[in-house]
Amino acid sequence: MTRLRTLLMAAAGLVCLASFEAHALDREARLAEAADAYAAALSEPDRSARLDGFARAQRAFASLVEDGVATAALYADLGNAALQAQDRGSAVLAYHRALRLDPDHRAARQNLEHVRSRLPGWVPRPEAAKGFEGLFDDRLLPRPARARGAALAFLLGALGLVLAMRDRRGAWRGFSAFAFIVWGVLFASTFAEGARDRPLAVIVAAETPARSADSAHSALALPEPLPSGVEVDLLEERESWARVRLSNGRDVWVRRSSVAPVDVDPG
DSSP: HHHHHHHHHHHHHHHHHHHHHHHHHHHHHHHHHHHHHHHHHTTTOOHHHHHHHHHHHHHHHHHHHHTTTOOHHHHHHHHHHHTTOOOOHHHHHHHHHHHHHHHTOOHHHHHHHHHHHSTTTSSSSOOOOOOGGGGTTTTSSSSHHHHHHHHHHHHHHHHHHHHHHHHHHHHHHHHHHHHHHHHHHHHHHTTTTGTTTOOOEOOOSSSOBBSSSTTTSBBBBSSSETTTOOOOEEEEEEEEEEEOOTTTOOEEEEEEEEESSSOOOOO
């Protein structure tokens, strides 16, 4: 009986392994098909057919994301296909998700800056923080990464302090002091009031009227609708409305369906 149970467990394991390998091969084939669709659209001379081709590539890349293939490269490819398909909101969203996974992804950052530069001149847009200010910019270095960095810096500072007390070497004291300075900066930036409870989101609808209150009958807060691709801070959600903050600090209300958060709740 024990031998039979062992054989059955081994057979089940082989079936699961074969299923996993088949699924992985299917994903690779679908990724290749999406890349081929994108390449074919690039060489399509007819504008309408070209847009349709990029839209097909966008759907193919998006289906892989929905299937659990979440990599910075895939999100960047999705953003490129969406941008070429003139779906600017989905492109900005994908580029931000790529940068969440890999903050150093050069293509995603460059393309994001390109999209920002193509927005209408009146639209508020974030300016890339430089130097010290970049540590306080959640778009460049997300709060979870800063929190992990702060914890690591604190541990290194404590270790350096212990070694300095034991060996009495100035080098260890300097190392410990530097680590604690880094910890202090990252800790302060992680819990800075301006970065608290303000998840980044993107306007994904083509034209989104911005209103002064959560009602379709309230006055317009802006003379023109917000175009897709505008980056906002998501402050509050109330039934079918969302209160968002533009990059110039102004709060407006938009339809919840017109805005999508960059960070997706896995639950």
